[in-house]
Amino acid sequence: MSRRRKYILGWLVIAVIVAAVYFQTLRDSVMRLARPARTEQQARREVVQPPIATPTDVKVKAILFWASKEVTTALDAVEVELPLSADPALRARQLISALISNPPSPEQRTLPADAALLQFYLLPDGTAVADFSDPLATATPSGILSEQMAVDSIVRTLEANVERVKRLKILIHGQEVETLAGHLDLTGFFTVRAEAPAEPAATPAKASTDKLTPSAPPGKLSR
Amino acid sequence: MVLDPAHGGSDAGARGSSGVIESDVVLTFARLLRAELERQGLRVILTRQGNDNPSFDDRAATANGQRNAVFVSLHVSSTGPVGTARAYSVPQTTTTETKPTTERPALLRWDEAQEPFAVRSRRLAELVQIQLAQKFRGSPEVPSESAVHQLKSIAAPAIAIEISSVSVPDRAPLDQMAQPLAEAVARGVAAFRSLNGMGAR
Numbered sequence: 001m002s003r004r005r006k007y008i009l010g011w012l013v014i015a016v017i018v019a020a021v022y023f024q025t026l027r028d029s030v031m032r033l034a035r036p037a038r039t040e041q042q043a044r045r046e047v048v049q050p051p052i053a054t055p056t057d058v059k060v061k062a063i064l065f066w067a068s069k070e071v072t073t074a075l076d077a078v079e080v081e082l083p084l085s086a087d088p089a090l091r092a093r094q095l096i097s098a099l100i101s102n103p104p105s106p107e108q109r110t111l112p113a114d115a116a117l118l119q120f121y122l123l124p125d126g127t128a129v130a131d132f133s134d135p136l137a138t139a140t141p142s143g144i145l146s147e148q149m150a151v152d153s154i155v156r157t158l159e160a161n162v163e164r165v166k167r168l169k170i171l172i173h174g175q176e177v178e179t180l181a182g183h184l185d186l187t188g189f190f191t192v193r194a195e196a197p198a199e200p201a202a203t204p205a206k207a208s209t210d211k212l213t214p215s216a217p218p219g220k221l222s223r
Numbered sequence: 224m225v226l227d228p229a230h231g232g233s234d235a236g237a238r239g240s241s242g243v244i245e246s247d248v249v250l251t252f253a254r255l256l257r258a259e260l261e262r263q264g265l266r267v268i269l270t271r272q273g274n275d276n277p278s279f280d281d282r283a284a285t286a287n288g289q290r291n292a293v294f295v296s297l298h299v300s301s302t303g304p305v306g307t308a309r310a311y312s313v314p315q316t317t318t319t320e321t322k323p324t325t326e327r328p329a330l331l332r333w334d335e336a337q338e339p340f341a342v343r344s345r346r347l348a349e350l351v352q353i354q355l356a357q358k359f360r361g362s363p364e365v366p367s368e369s370a371v372h373q374l375k376s377i378a379a380p381a382i383a384i385e386i387s388s389v390s391v392p393d394r395a396p397l398d399q400m401a402q403p404l405a406e407a408v409a410r411g412v413a414a415f416r417s418l419n420g421m422g423a424r
Binding site: 072073141142143144145146148178179182183184185186187188190 | 304
């Protein structure tokens, strides 16, 4: 092989290596640009609502409720393996966070991607208070159907996975608001289960009083 | 009969990407519905006449100032199958209502005024939903329950009707629903008044 041919071949090898590195970098950039909305939403949510891990977390098969794939006006129960805490309030936070961040597909989302659960309190009588960030109210599509499905997905998920929750109050940024997005009343409580299990030890009398509470199907507003 | 075109003024309600606005659509529907109901001899009052936005309480006060009223709130959704319609009544959380009477209980808490009427509201929703299912293919045959904020202070049988949806590319498909919707509501209300001995007005 002549010296000139070796020289050209050497340059060709260098050109191929440079091109390979360049195309890999270009490909990574394109992939990054292809999903800007998701990463932005994730980043915002992670700042407002860091992932919740507790020492009692155990992987269990939880039932979460998202919009049905087939019937867009109904909810479907979806089995998801999640690490869940033994503490009911923390468990509820983990479930609601999963409900917001992990819908099976974008079409099945019931809660806005930007929404975050800021706090979740569980009182001894089974009353739960969920405090959400503003996007729950500002980004839920306005309408009776969409607002009812948003609340039902939370209520039915809690009903299926957190035994102690009896009724739910929803706050937006720490405040009581009249409606979720113009229609659904948020001034009352949503019934999660008509009869919550008895309190462990301390308040047996309260548990028996609960049995006298008028029953209502899950997700219905009560005073 | 009190018709409530929801939203209005600075509150446009649901907005479609093509510019369809809920508050405009429901006002058009309410005017058509009024004409249809007046043909049946009913006296009809609208909670708003133009693009203004009375408060929830103002709208409730309009209804609660009438004797033997029936209240229908009109909405357009953001989601759901286009061309369908759903009637809603408030959930029946208590058993306070015992017998169907046209008489109003003596004293009611303002924000719980609907509770004694929940059973009658459900009956009204059922009768209207039957008509809606016949007019609009794909609509459910039974009504839904929802804690619609506007209904809770109404001391009369009260329902909300929501048609789907503002996501249409233009208003034409929604406008085509106006006349059948008016006929369906008029028939449902007439059946309800007849069953409850409420007479022509």
